Amino acid sequence: MAKQRPTPESLPRKPLTRLLAVMAWLRDREHGCPWDIDQTFRTIAPYTLEEAYEVADAIERDDLGSLKEELGDLLLQVVYHAQMASELAPEAGAFDFAAVAQGIADKMVARHPHVFGDAVIDTAEEQTASWEARKAAERAARGEAAQPAGTLDGVARALPALVRAEKLQKRAARVGFDWPEIGPVIDKIEEELGELRAELSAGTVDQARATDELGDVLFAVANLARHLKLDPEAALRATNDKFERRFRHIERRLAETGRKPADASLEEMEAFWQEAKTRT
Numbered sequence: 001m002a003k004q005r006p007t008p009e010s011l012p013r014k015p016l017t018r019l020l021a022v023m024a025w026l027r028d029r030e031h032g033c034p035w036d037i038d039q040t041f042r043t044i045a046p047y048t049l050e051e052a053y054e055v056a057d058a059i060e061r062d063d064l065g066s067l068k069e070e071l072g073d074l075l076l077q078v079v080y081h082a083q084m085a086s087e088l089a090p091e092a093g094a095f096d097f098a099a100v101a102q103g104i105a106d107k108m109v110a111r112h113p114h115v116f117g118d119a120v121i122d123t124a125e126e127q128t129a130s131w132e133a134r135k136a137a138e139r140a141a142r143g144e145a146a147q148p149a150g151t152l153d154g155v156a157r158a159l160p161a162l163v164r165a166e167k168l169q170k171r172a173a174r175v176g177f178d179w180p181e182i183g184p185v186i187d188k189i190e191e192e193l194g195e196l197r198a199e200l201s202a203g204t205v206d207q208a209r210a211t212d213e214l215g216d217v218l219f220a221v222a223n224l225a226r227h228l229k230l231d232p233e234a235a236l237r238a239t240n241d242k243f244e245r246r247f248r249h250i251e252r253r254l255a256e257t258g259r260k261p262a263d264a265s266l267e268e269m270e271a272f273w274q275e276a277k278t279r280t
Contacts, residue, residue, distance in 0.1 A: 005031045019075070020097055023083045041084060048077040049158075060237060110134065132174070151175050162232040165222035173226075185224050192216040249276035 004010075006025050012018045026036040051074040058066035082097035111134050113119035114127070121127050139154065151174070155167045172178065179185055196213040199206070225232035250272040254264055261269060 003028070003030060019079055020083075023076070023079045027083055027087065039080075039084070041081060044077065044080055044084075048074075048081070051077050060234075060241075107138075110138075129174075160233060162218070162222050162225075162236065165219050166226050166232060169223050169226050179227075182224070182227050185220070185227050189217065189220040189224060192220045246273055246276035249273075249279070 006021075011021050025031060026033050029037065051070065055067065055070045055074050058064075058070045078100065079097060082095070082100050086094055086096040088094040109116045111131055113130075114121040119130075121130055135154065151171050152168055155164060155171065157164070159167065169178070192213065196210070196217055199209050199213045222232045225235060250269050251261060253272045253275070254260060254269075
């Protein structure tokens with residue numbers, strides 16, 4: 001017997017149950033959406049990352065209305081992946097949304113023995129160390145590595161580069177591979193800048209070597225952010241916003257005389273930039 005096409009009234013009323021039903025129907029081979037049916041884990045993954053960034057953007061803007069909407073979009077991504085997984089054969093590793101929710105709930109209980117047990121953890125630093133120790137134990141229990149787990153295992157390659165640099169550095173620091181003071185960290189930035197400057201002064205720029213040296217500079221700067229207990233991604237986002245505000249000031253000032261940036265000299269735009277700096 002063929003399924004009846006769903007209607008808004010026929011969908012469950014409870015919000016989460018309704019969302020799961022909507023996603024199942026979108027993927028339905030008979031009545032679903034052709035675009036949604038065609039998607040795979042790989043084609044949806046970029047949208048998952050994009051939605052996570054939009055959540056972060058709403059938080060940066062202190063926009064709770066947008067945050068509610070963006071969290072919904074991000075939740076849809078989780079539901080989407082879970083629905084696709086539920087369509088697999090059991091031998092292919094099928095799972096559903098309930099299994100995802102159960103798994104993360106159990107993980108949070110296990111990683112917070114001071115909340116759901118008798119362990120005593122008094123500081124955020126102690127909890128971070130406990131968290132990492134439990135993650136390592138979980139990986140070992142799953143038999144993820146045929147050889148002893150490396151210090152840097154499990155730092156996802158898909159992370160934004162600055163975030164991944166900071167996480168790699170934190171892992172190395174836990175086993176003592178770190179400077180105890182900020183001075184040598186700043187010296188390292190200057191050293192890497194010197195190497196980049198030397199590469200660029202050689203005449204013809206070797207793109208591969210210049211890329212390597214620039215990467216070293218950025219990695220060293222991320223290390224400084226870690227030592228200062230600052231989020232390098234947040235710092236760069238703030239500077240991006242600041243640049244945007246100041247450049248828009250240049251555009252507004254030029255528009256007062258009917259011009260655009262392409263019509264002005266660099267010196268004139270720099271003067272308006274300095275003007276913007278006094279205001280932002």
